[in-house]
Amino acid sequence: MVYAIYVSGSGFSGKTALSLGLIGKFREIGLNVGYFKPVGQGRKMVDGKIRDQDTILLKEVMGLRESLDDLCPVVLGIRYLDQINDKCDELRTTILDAYEKVKEEKDILIVESSTRPESLTCCGLDVPSLAKELDAKIIFSVKGGHDDIAESAILYRDYAHWKGAEMLGTVLNFVPYQQLERMKGVVTPILEGCGLDVLGVIPDHRELTQPFVHDLVDVLGAEVLSGRDSLDNPVEGFLVGAMSPESAMSWLRRSVGGALITGGDRTDLIVTALETKPSAIILTGNIYPSVQVLSSAEEKKIPILLVPSDTYSTVTRLDLLEGRIVSSLSSPKKIKLTRQIINDHVDWGKILEGNEEWKQKKASK
Amino acid sequence: MNKVKLDPIFRPRSVAIIGASRTPGKVGHILTKNIVESGFTGNIWPINPNTHEVLGLKCHATILDVPEEVDLAVIAIPAIAVSKAAEECGQKGVKALVVVSAGFKEIGRDGALLENRLIEIGKKHGMRIQGPNCLGIIDTATPINLSFAAAMPREGRIGFISQSGALGTAVLDWALQEDLGFHSFVSLGNKADLDEVDFIEAMGEDENVSVILLYLESIEEGRRFLEVASKVVDKKPIVILKGGTSSAGARAAGSHTGALVGSFRAYKTAFEKSGIIMAESVEELFNSAIAFSNQPIPKNEGVAIVTNAGGPGILATDLSERLGLRIASLTSETRNQLREGLPAAASTGNPVDVLGDAKADRYSFAVEKVLRDDHVGSLVVILTPQAMTESMVTAESLLEIHGRFREKPLVAVFMGGEGVEEAQNFLIRKGIPCYDFPEKGMKTLSALYEYARFLKQPVNNPVRFRDINPEKVRKVIDTVRADKRVVLLSHEAASIVEAYGITAPESRIAQTPEEAAAHAKELGFPVVLRILSPDIIHKTDVGGIALNLRTAEDVKSAFEGILASVTRFMPRSRIYGIMVYHMIPRGREMIIGMSHDVQFGPLVMFGLGGIYVNFLKDVSFRLAPLSEPEAREMMEETKAYSLLKGIRGEAPSDIEALKNTILRVGQLVWDFPEIVEMDINPIIVYGWGEGCVALDVKMTLSKDEVK
Incomplete structure (x- = not known):
């Protein structure tokens, strides 16, 4: 019988990275692992249907054979409550049908919750209710580093119990370097004192949350003018360049992997930036730089992206990248890293033991 | 690169013109005509597979067909064909090329590839290359005119090197009208191989040149330029007109060359250091030239x-x-x-x-x-x-x-x-x-x-202190590198300047309020708490500093206060802890800074410090390494110097200690070029004999070893 693990958590708490890592890790030890996202969220239309971006990505990078309709049977739009309208039973059936297909022949099924665990509570299709129905055990991920969020894991555990679901424990994710010791030494004992297992304390891996230059290209609809081979540069932060080159120099030097946003006519800034190894230079207002500048950028392998929008709109659009880790997870480097993280920081053996069958198997070994 | 090697360009014994043409108005025709009319006494070999003679000279299909040795080849054929011609020149044993053809780096990527190919060919055969995309060369002493300039100026003692070919020829035209004498004119073009430094060196050694004029937009190898120019200036004056000194001009120049024009301040400092005279207009450039070429010093x-x-x-x-x-x-x-x-x-x-x-x-x-x-x-x-x-x-x-x-x-x-x-x-x-x-x-x-x-001016050697500890600096830098950072934390930066003999307040690092209070007791009240984060530059602005804390309770609550404030203003900053140090008495607040200039290296800054530095801009600059008089001049050039000397009966500050601190900073940034930005702001100067203390040190490392 399949062992279903329901990965849930607060918003942007690293659920997808956690799911990816668990799939990778369990596959590594020779298990047949599947993925299922009963309720997804979509902003993009693909072939006339709203699709959940994470599912598309996971299907691709994990080589899942099931159809998108089965992997993620229900996709909510932004104003999804309009659409539901007495369709709760229909949605439930859709989910259960898909589940039956997806779990077939699997040892383990990683079930990922939608962005927020409370989605579809009105239909009784919230995470604890579904977990009970699918007989899945919940791992609740929270953003570490914030005491109140860590505590919310207890509240959620109690809520899940009240709904009749079972929670394996919590994972403290994205813990800032300087908070690691505190999370392990102070916060973990407090949570465990309340009967909540802490399955892992994961340090913040900036590499994982950083978008790549090609994500900027996507989100901005930019034209790549140079440095095509460096589109997998990770981008850490943005600098809007409107100052003198001398002032910009000091900022550019401080930021590792920063991207400069400026106008194509600010050649002085562009050539200054080219000396400081930025991850990319974004030129706004559709102003082409001179060929000499481009050939200089090409020589230094620095991507120059041209966008039609003004600086303000560009920055606003870049806000969309916030927390959108997943769009960039496709890099093999990142996928490997998610598995490594599970290996190093998560008690995955304990997760396996959450299932009686596996516990016995392990004991008999 | 010595004079002998550039002789094939200034004084060739024979010249080939690749792309020579019979058609008046074509570049290949103008060049041939100009060299013939210049009175050049060596052999001239037009090269063109489609014709048998140009201006009465026998024409060969390729340079390989020329029956004698050729010193210099001028190439004026389309860019795409230049590599082949250059390769043949190499096989022929030609010593130098003047590539007039355009269509190289200046047109973008494809051109840059052609240019790289040309550089390789030059290296392979040991041929020096002027250009490409240049307007050639004139030497009135040889005499030879391998340029587009209509007529050669009168023989004189001015050597003129121009990054803009067109400006050069316009000036030559004007010189004819003014009857001004020139020794030589060089158009640099793209500077693929030979650049201004090579020509300055060559003209420096030529006794017929008594003043060197330069029009430049960018200098790629600032330190080499300084080194060579300083030597040449001892023998003859160099006058420079630098293009791209305004911010709009810098944009135009950057767009024109695709290279960093560099800060004008660094150029000015560099020129002053090496004794180069700066002109502000073309007219001034030549006015100075006329005086220098004929008048005594x-x-x-x-x-x-x-x-x-x-x-x-x-x-x-x-x-x-x-x-x-x-x-x-x-x-x-x-x-x-x-x-x-x-x-x-x-x-x-x-x-x-x-x-x-x-x-x-x-x-x-x-x-x-x-x-x-x-x-x-x-x-x-x-x-x-x-x-x-x-x-x-x-x-x-x-x-x-x-x-x-x-x-x-x-x-x-x-x-x-x-x-x-x-x-x-x-x-x-x-x-x-x-x-x-x-x-x-x-x-x-x-x-x-x-x-x-x-x-x-007497020759002043840079000052070197012996009581320094470079190993310690190296260790700190390694730690920062290991943490994949380029920005140093306050205590790391402080320990680096301490290793170079600059006093900084003794400090400890705390992770909890209790720890901070314990440190405070050891260091002695009152203390200061300061946030440690590579992401926060202006610590005061985000409530990252608490001053004058007199009890353990004060320290504990200040600790919480700083954390609360910083997480509110900069929620995403990485916090490494809080630094505790004994609060030091007030004195004069000055600043010593450094920014590593891309062309010229460490540019040290001194001025009035504290929060007014960006506003009053009472600062002076010198390039490291610094000599004693330079450090002194740096202080004297600021208005704040009068304050330091003591005004209206105030006691003077410890200028001597301050001067030594400037020198030590100069030595530190010279020894560790990976320090690309540094600020001691403020450095607190006390009364005469009481020294100075580096209160807050900021430092950024280069990204070379990151990734």
């Missing part, structure tokens, strides 16, 4: 002015003060002689006014007496055309008298139009700079003095 400071009109004399005097020239006070002997020989109404002080009715003889008398005066180092003769004026005769006698006082520079200002034109031209042709307005004359004279003063 003044031996003493006193400037004398002889004029036939009061107004221009007064203007010239005003200008000299502004330009840092000293008006000579004539000896009483000279004054007496002048009084005896000149009309009673004449002014015998300096400026000497010979009055409006002065003819040539009166000028001659005054000029001779003034030049004879030991207090006079140089002379400006101003002439305005009035009814009695004999401009031409005066000019002739000036020339004659100056012949007897060759060691004192003479500058003429003949104001007016047609009436003085003949005299002006006569003087210029005879090597006496002559201008139409006093401003130009005085500016030129000040350039001569600037150079003279530079030559008089």
